[in-house]
Amino acid sequence: MQIVFTVNGKSVQVDVEPRLTLADCLRHKLGLTGTHVGCEQGVCGACTVILNGSAVRGCLVLAVQAEGADVRTVEGLSDGTTLSPLQAAFRKHHALQCGFCTPGMLMTAQALLETEPDADEARIREVISDNLCRCTGYLDIVEAIVEARAAYQDSRDERAG
Amino acid sequence: MKLPQFEYAMPSTIEEAIALLAAHRGEARPIAGGQSLIPILAFRLAGPSLLVDLRKLPGLDRISISREGVTLGAKVRWCDIEAHRQLGAAHPLLAAAVACVAHYQVRNRGTVGGSLAHADPAAELPGIAMTCDAEIAITGPAGSRTMKAVDFFLAPLMTALAPDELIVELRLPPWPGARRWAFEEFARQRGAFALAGIALFYDEQNGVANNAHIGVIGASSRLHRLAAAEAALNGRTVNDDVIVEVAGESAREVDPVDELDVSADYRRALVRALVQRGLQAASTRARDT
Numbered sequence: 236m237q238i239v240f241t242v243n244g245k246s247v248q249v250d251v252e253p254r255l256t257l258a259d260c261l262r263h264k265l266g267l268t269g270t271h272v273g274c275e276q277g278v279c280g281a282c283t284v285i286l287n288g289s290a291v292r293g294c295l296v297l298a299v300q301a302e303g304a305d306v307r308t309v310e311g312l313s314d315g316t317t318l319s320p321l322q323a324a325f326r327k328h329h330a331l332q333c334g335f336c337t338p339g340m341l342m343t344a345q346a347l348l349e350t351e352p353d354a355d356e357a358r359i360r361e362v363i364s365d366n367l368c369r370c371t372g373y374l375d376i377v378e379a380i381v382e383a384r385a386a387y388q389d390s391r392d393e394r395a396g
Numbered sequence: 397m398k399l400p401q402f403e404y405a406m407p408s409t410i411e412e413a414i415a416l417l418a419a420h421r422g423e424a425r426p427i428a429g430g431q432s433l434i435p436i437l438a439f440r441l442a443g444p445s446l447l448v449d450l451r452k453l454p455g456l457d458r459i460s461i462s463r464e465g466v467t468l469g470a471k472v473r474w475c476d477i478e479a480h481r482q483l484g485a486a487h488p489l490l491a492a493a494v495a496c497v498a499h500y501q502v503r504n505r506g507t508v509g510g511s512l513a514h515a516d517p518a519a520e521l522p523g524i525a526m527t528c529d530a531e532i533a534i535t536g537p538a539g540s541r542t543m544k545a546v547d548f549f550l551a552p553l554m555t556a557l558a559p560d561e562l563i564v565e566l567r568l569p570p571w572p573g574a575r576r577w578a579f580e581e582f583a584r585q586r587g588a589f590a591l592a593g594i595a596l597f598y599d600e601q602n603g604v605a606n607n608a609h610i611g612v613i614g615a616s617s618r619l620h621r622l623a624a625a626e627a628a629l630n631g632r633t634v635n636d637d638v639i640v641e642v643a644g645e646s647a648r649e650v651d652p653v654d655e656l657d658v659s660a661d662y663r664r665a666l667v668r669a670l671v672q673r674g675l676q677a678a679s680t681r682a683r684d685t
Contacts, residue, residue, distance in 0.1 A: 236404065252401070253401075253402055253403060253404035253447065254398070254399040254400065254401055254402060254437075256399070256434075259398075275397060275398070275438055276435045276438045276439065277431065277434065277435050277502065280499075280501065283501055289475070289501075289504040289505075290500060290501045290504060291501050291504055291505055292501045292502065294434070294438075295430055295431055295434045295435070295501075295502070295505065296430065296434075296505070297404070297427075297430065297434070297447075299404050299406075299449070300427075300430070300449060300451065302406075343500065343501065347500070361500075361586065362500045364499065364585070364586045364587060365498075365499030365500055365501060365502070365586075365587055
């Protein structure tokens, strides 16, 4: 089936089998291998992308269900070589080791801070509890997200002001 | 695993969707959020020849609160329930149960209708439907019908829904503001399926409990209410002794699953603890009226 949707601001047209997941479509059809595929059954969160503003598991959405949607992946976070505030905070706090879960962590945290820029640490911990990380022990990830919050609060205040 | 092959259709009316389901004689499955169905496909536990995507169907995403109770459209998502400003007051038991459903990303897509149709015995919403005597509105080739939750859920992952029928909405009966209630569950990880959970409520008149409803999820392979425990609560003044007695009755009455890593005895102990905790919370919670 031919489907059209937007990825990181660019319109794409792809020919997919109905059974292809959005995560596999991004990786295999569009070469966007930043989205990682771990468990393929909705448990690990590594494939998290942002679909119409909400964090979703890329392995639990069919590509055909994304027809007409606005999809954002980890490739869309930075501005060229300039890291996003969240990426910069992950780097500063050493919030990754092997890096496998990192794209999912970043996209989950991005969606959270865009919609809830005042999320407290308990809320951050609750939300990232569905992204499995076997290296870091989560502490550095939580610290990074907490620090990155300020940038999202500022951009909200600018929009409001 | 990668998903098995299937065809895909995206009808724009309920009538078209039902016609597609009917034409495929049990080989087609509806898909809304897909948060239960896609894992099942990945495990190859189901192999439908056609998925009928419900996302273009109009009018199934409403939440309404009235004197008749709370009605949830089949395509209402967990995040919609969470974000609804009046639902916490209109049906606090529902809100508390939905707060325990799955994880952040799944909550952004998982739906009321999907959870009811999937009928996992550990899922929160079927348990709430059962505990609250809810009705499920269904439509199919022969027209519309409503079923009581107790008749709808037949067995684990099995419901009375025919392959060519769709769930339209869940109707929860009116909820008196002064009602005493609790939802408690125990899972090993946050967002994981509960090893046991309980939903309970009762009304109070002249200091004694009546209309007690105690439902169990997760502990048993079937959703069920604990009639003996409810009887032990009705007509009593809810104090510590009564709470211990009702919790003990619940543990005796529940029909737990015995698994290698979670024994039936452990599940009984969980149900006892959760009912006790629930009744303590219910009987001491401050009320508006």
